[in-house]
Structure formats: C-alpha cells, structure tokens
Amino acid sequence: MSRSAIGYGxxxxxxxxxxxxxxxxxxxxxxCFALFACAFNxxxxxxxxxxxxxxxxxxxxxxxxxxxxKVWGFPPxxxxxxxxxAAAGLGWVIGSLAIRRSGIYFAMITLALAxxxxxxxxxxxxxxxxxxxxxxxxxxLLGFIDLADDYNLYYFVLAIFVxxxxxxxxTIHSPFGQVLKAIRENEARAISLGYDVAKYKLLAFVLSAxxxxxxxxxKTLVFRFATLTDAHWHTSGEVxxxxxxxxxxxxxxxxxxxxxxxxxxxxxxxKVGSLVTVIxxxxxxxxxxxxxxxxxxxxxxxxxxxxxxx
Amino acid sequence: xxxxxxxxxxxxxxxxxxxxxxGSFYATLSLGLAVIFGxxxxxxxxxxxxxxxxxxxxxxxLNYFGIGYWWSLLLAPLGVGVVGxxxxxxxxxxxxxxxxxxxxxxxxxxxLILEGLFRDLYGVSGLPYSIPEEFAGAYNLGFMFLPxxxxxxxxxxxxxxxxxxxxxxxxxxxxxxxxATENPQLTQAFGINVPLMVMLTYGFGVALAGFAGVLAAPxxxxxxxxxSNLIIVVFAVVVIGGMGSILGSIVTGxxxxxxxxxxxxxxxxxxxxxxxxxxAIVLLVRPAGLFGREK
Numbered sequence: 001m002s003r004s005a006i007g008y009g010x011x012x013x014x015x016x017x018x019x020x021x022x023x024x025x026x027x028x029x030x031x032c033f034a035l036f037a038c039a040f041n042x043x044x045x046x047x048x049x050x051x052x053x054x055x056x057x058x059x060x061x062x063x064x065x066x067x068x069x070k071v072w073g074f075p076p077x078x079x080x081x082x083x084x085x086a087a088a089g090l091g092w093v094i095g096s097l098a099i100r101r102s103g104i105y106f107a108m109i110t111l112a113l114a115x116x117x118x119x120x121x122x123x124x125x126x127x128x129x130x131x132x133x134x135x136x137x138x139x140x141l142l143g144f145i146d147l148a149d150d151y152n153l154y155y156f157v158l159a160i161f162v163x164x165x166x167x168x169x170x171t172i173h174s175p176f177g178q179v180l181k182a183i184r185e186n187e188a189r190a191i192s193l194g195y196d197v198a199k200y201k202l203l204a205f206v207l208s209a210x211x212x213x214x215x216x217x218x219k220t221l222v223f224r225f226a227t228l229t230d231a232h233w234h235t236s237g238e239v240x241x242x243x244x245x246x247x248x249x250x251x252x253x254x255x256x257x258x259x260x261x262x263x264x265x266x267x268x269x270x271k272v273g274s275l276v277t278v279i280x281x282x283x284x285x286x287x288x289x290x291x292x293x294x295x296x297x298x299x300x301x302x303x304x305x306x307x308x309x310x
Numbered sequence: 311x312x313x314x315x316x317x318x319x320x321x322x323x324x325x326x327x328x329x330x331x332x333g334s335f336y337a338t339l340s341l342g343l344a345v346i347f348g349x350x351x352x353x354x355x356x357x358x359x360x361x362x363x364x365x366x367x368x369x370x371x372l373n374y375f376g377i378g379y380w381w382s383l384l385l386a387p388l389g390v391g392v393v394g395x396x397x398x399x400x401x402x403x404x405x406x407x408x409x410x411x412x413x414x415x416x417x418x419x420x421x422l423i424l425e426g427l428f429r430d431l432y433g434v435s436g437l438p439y440s441i442p443e444e445f446a447g448a449y450n451l452g453f454m455f456l457p458x459x460x461x462x463x464x465x466x467x468x469x470x471x472x473x474x475x476x477x478x479x480x481x482x483x484x485x486x487x488x489x490a491t492e493n494p495q496l497t498q499a500f501g502i503n504v505p506l507m508v509m510l511t512y513g514f515g516v517a518l519a520g521f522a523g524v525l526a527a528p529x530x531x532x533x534x535x536x537x538s539n540l541i542i543v544v545f546a547v548v549v550i551g552g553m554g555s556i557l558g559s560i561v562t563g564x565x566x567x568x569x570x571x572x573x574x575x576x577x578x579x580x581x582x583x584x585x586x587x588x589x590a591i592v593l594l595v596r597p598a599g600l601f602g603r604e605k
Contacts, residue, residue, distance in 0.1 A: 050411045050414070052414075097590055097593050097594070098593075100593050100594075100597040101549070101593070101597055103410055103411075104347075104353045104410050104411070104414060105549060107353070107411065107414055108353065108545040108546075108548065108549055109549055109589070109593065111542055111545060112542060112543075112545050112546040112549065112586050112589055113586060113589075113590065115542045115543075115586065116583045116586035116587070119582040119583050120583065123579060233538070233542065237418060237422065240415065240418075244415065273430065274426055274429045274430045275426060275430050276426070277422050277423075277425060277426030277429065278422070278423050278426035278427055278430070279426075280419075280422055280426075281419040281420065281421070281422030281423035281424075281425075281426060282419070282423060283419070284415060284416070284418060284419025284422065285401065285416055285419040285420065285423070287415075288405070288412050288415050288416040288419065289401060289404060289416070292408075292412070
C-alpha cells in the first residue's frame with residue numbers, strides 16, 4: 001500500500017514539473033485524452049461494455065462549454081460543470097437505449113447514435129458547422145486566476161485530471177465497482193445474485209459519459225475552440241485505440257495509451273500526412289493480434305512472471 | 311403536372327427512386343454483414359471500406375487498364391473477395407475463440423488502413439465514373455422519368471440478394487452452411503470442411519460489398535470516405551432488422567432507403583438522421599429487432 005502511495009507521489013511530482021520541460025499545451029492535450037480514455041476504460045475495462053461512440057460526449061461537452069463560456073459569459077469552472085452535466089445527461093439517454101442490447105449490438109448502437117448527434121451538430125446553428133466554435137475565451141478561474149496564461153491553465157487542468165482519476169479509482173474499488181466487474185465476468189450470475197444489472201450498467205455509462213464530457217470541456221478551454229472532429233467516429237476509434245494500446249482494465253493503461261498516441265500523432269502529423277490513419281490502423285491490428293493486454297498489461301504480466309520465478 | 315401533398319410528382323418519385331437505390335445498397339451490405347456474422351461471429355467493420363475498395367478497383371481498372379464496366383462488375387468483387395480471403399486466413403482465423411469485440415476492433419483497424427491508403431493515393435475529393443452507354447438516358451413512364459442506371463442498380467442488387475437467399479435457404483451447400491452456423495463441431499464431425507466454408511463465407515460476404523461498390527461507382531462520386539459514412543447507417547439497419555433472417559435484411563434495407571427518400575422530400579433536415587431515429591424507436595419497442603430472435 002505504501003509502495004503504491006510512493007509511486008503516485010513520484011508521478012504527481014513529475015507532472016507538477018512537466019511544463020518546465022515539455023510544451024504545456026501538449027501535456028494538457030495528453031491529460032485531456034488520458035482523462036477521456038480513463039472514462040472510456042471504466043466501461044470497456046471494468047464493465048465489459050464497448051461503446052463505439054464515446055466521442056459524442058467529448059464533442060457535446062466541448063460545444064456546451066464553448067457556447068456557455070463564449071455566448072452566455074459563464075466563468076470557466078461553471079462552464080466545465082455545465083458541460084460535464086450535459087454529457088452525463090446525453091449519456092443517460094444514449095445509455096438507456098444502448099443497454100437494451102448487449103455485446104456487439106451495444107457497440108453498433110452507440111456508434112449509430114453518436115453519428116446521429118454528429119449530423120445534428122453539423123446542422124445546428126450554435127456549433128458553427130464545419131468551422132466549429134472559434135475564439136472561446138479561457139476566462140478567469142474563480143474570478144481571479146487568469147487562465148489565459150498557459151502555466152496557470154496547466155495546473156488547473158492537472159487538478160481536474162487528478163480529481164477525475166481519483167474519482168475513477170474510488171469507483172473501481174468501491175462495492176459498486178465490484179458489481180461492475182462481476183457483470184463483466186459473468187452477467188447471468190450477477191443477475192441471479194439479485195443485482196439489477198441494467199441499473200448498474202446505466203450508472204457506469206452515465207459516469208463514463210460525464211467524465212468524457214469533462215475531458216471534452218477541458219479540451220475546449222485549452223484550445224479555445226470546439227470542432228466537429230471531436231464528435232466524429234474517428235475520435236471514438238482513437239479512444240478505443242488508446243485504451244487498447246495502453247491496456248484495457250488496467251488503471252494506468254489508458255494514460256499510457258493516450259500519451260503514446262497523442263505524442264505519435266503530434267510527431268507524425270507533418271511528416272506523413274494522411275498516412276497517420278494507416279499507422280493507427282496498423283497499431284490496431286497488431287494490438288488485437290499479438291498484444292491484447294496492452295503495454296501496461298504486458299508489463300504487469302512480465303513483472304509477475306519475473307517475481308514469481310524468484 | 312400533378313402533385314402529391316403539394317410536391318410535384320416528378321420530384322417525389324425521383325426521391326423515392328433515389329431512396330430505393332440507397333436502400334438496395336443497404337440491403338446488399340447488411341446481407342453481407344449478416345452472412346459473415348452468422349458464420350464467423352464477427353461484425354465486419356471493414357465492410358464499408360471493402361465496398362469503397364470495390365468502387366475504387368472499378369475506377370482503377372477503367373483508368374489504368376481500360377477494363378470496362380461489365381468486366382469490372384465481375385472482376386472487382388472477385389478482387390475484393392480474394393482480399394477478404396487473405397484477411398480471413400492471415401488474421402481473423404486467430405480470433406474466433408476470443409470475445410467478439412476483438413473481431414470488431416481488428417476489422418476497424420483494417421478499415422482505417424484501407425481508407426488511409428486510398429486517401430493518400432487519391433485525396434478526398436470524388437473521382438468520376440461515367441454511366442455505361444447501355445444505361446445512358448431514362449425511361450419515360452408517363453408520370454415520371456426513370457433514369458435507366460437507377461433501375462439497373464435496384465434490379466441487379468435485388469437479383470444478387472435473392473440469389474444469395476436461394477443458395478443459403480434452398481441448396482445443399484446452403485444447408486451445410488446453415489448447419490455449420492448452428493453447430494460447427496458437429497458439422498465438422500460429419501466430414502464437412504468447416505474452416506474452408508468459413509473462409510469462403512467471408513470472401514463471399516465481402517465480395518457482395520465489392521459488388522455494391524461497383525454498382526455505386528457510376529451512381530455517386532467515388533471517394534475514399536464513401537464506405538465509412540455508409541457502414542454506420544448499415545449498422546443501424548442491422549440493429550433495426552436483426553441479423554436473424556436473410557429476407558429480413560433485404561426488406562429492412564430497402565424499406566429504410568424508401569423512408570430516407572420520403573424524408574428527403576418532406577423534411578430534408580432530418581434525412582441524414584431518420585434511420586438512427588427509427589433505430590432508437592425500434593430499440594424501445596422491440597429490442598431484438600424487427601426480424602431478430604432474442605438469444
């Protein structure tokens with residue numbers, strides 16, 4: 001227990017000094033996607049539900065945050081809360097429809113409903129269509145911390161990430177999280193033990209959607225715009241890839257996966273152009289064929305083997 | 311000229327025909343998905359990309375080798391089928407014992423690869439493919455003009471779908487196939503080469519997508535993105551119809567195409583979302599799908 005506490009402490013210290021070494025906006029982007037992937041992992045890794053439309057929550061929250069801050073003049077903290085709540089609400093609607101089917105159908109339904117919202121955003125007047133919602137002011141946190149400064153914003157984003165990560169950690173290790181794992185392992189048995197499986201699934205879905213929304217709203221604050229790309233199925237695929245690459249059902253997997261993919265995209269974007277998609281596809285195929293536990297999962301298995309032999 | 315609900319009958323029927331054309335693509339693609347799912351227990355996310363590949367192969371055949379429309383209609387699906395067999399042998403066959411989700415993820419990766427490759431080669435703007443001479447012009451039916459090519463697309467897809475239905479439901483080969491779907495071990499024990507059938511099923515399923523792609527080539531712009539936009543709608547069609555019955559997929563596909571066409575006439579803003587809205591309603595009323603069986 002104390003060893004893992006030391007580990008968390010070192011990680012936190014590293015993240016506190018990170019902006020001195022790395023461009024803060026890049027780290028903030030990684031943190032946003034890491035939070036997004038952690039939220040997604042709560043479903044696939046701990047409940048066994050593959051949502052293939054999770055970008056819709058990222059995108060919706062981005063628009064809500066952007067619109068409320070820019071047009072209604074919300075302060076940033078209120079904009080984030082409103083956006084996360086909106087995403088959770090949408091999660092409740094999409095979730096209640098999707099949990100009516102399971103397995104492969106669940107994935108197809110979430111994808112289809114997310115695509116429907118995508119077309120809605122394409123036509124809706126407040127999203128700016130193809131141009132997106134531009135020039136969202138970052139504003140002042142609690143009225144006196146100026147977020148226009150990248151370093152101030154970085155520590156705010158880090159605080160959001162740590163809070164959300166702690167929340168997910170608590171959820172996984174709570175009795176509620178244990179029931180979710182039971183559903184993942186054997187749904188029929190969970191039902192026969194008297195658990196209202198649908199209710200648990202829906203609650204997990206809403207929580208995941210809300211946290212994905214928090215990630216999307218934070219992203220809007222960082223980049224000062226909200227675009228259709230965030231709601232596109234390509235982004236849904238990316239978060240699946242991040243989680244798969246890092247390790248589904250591991251605590252740190254999504255973070256590692258998000259950091260890897262975002263850095264990779266950042267490095268490759270100007271060099272190979274549209275071949276980035278091909279590279280993402282290849283990583284997908286390799287992960288599924290040879291590497292299903294992901295980076296963190298494989299490292300964990302390796303560590304276990306080595307300590308077991310000793 | 312007469313009108314229906316205040317809309318000129320010519321425009322009305324035109325949209326309906328266009329809806330039927332789209333519907334025949336939905337039907338052909340969802341049929342392929344259903345056949346593959348029945349045998350392999352895999353949802354083939356690469357279906358849309360392979361449909362696009364069919365159209366691209368037709369375009370490349372014409373522009374690089376001078377292969378005309380009719381030969382393309384035969385050769386492009388064959389090419390796509392061979393690609394499918396390669397995919398099945400080299401990758402998919404290792405996933406059958408795992409969770410179904412891995413098949414979806416793998417084929418999603420394949421779709422990204424195909425789409426990215428073609429986008430790198432040809433960009434995202436559409437490539438033109440002219441309508442074959444035999445189908446230039448339109449029939450005058452008195453109350454409307456029916457473009458010959460649209461009539462051909464609907465007819466050809468219907469024929470292919472019905473032929474597939476006939477083979478699977480009425481022939482000996484189809485009986486083997488259904489037996490292997492029901493219980494692969496037992497079928498294998500009777501001396502039928504199940505892995506071979508699985509391989510050919512996947513090849514045939516994606517060849518259907520390739521065939522639809524060639525049919526689509528002259529009817530719409532060929533673009534690397536044409537498949538991914540379509541496949542998500544086809545997923546909704548599959549959820550609505552359920553994958554239990556072949557005739558069910560055909561009827562659902564055509565029906566939804568028609569409804570989409572009607573929406574384009576009366577409330578064009580909703581035409582891109584109407585299929586998803588219907589899916590949501592079906593999920594509320596009949597979660598297993600219109601023709602599905604609860605498992």
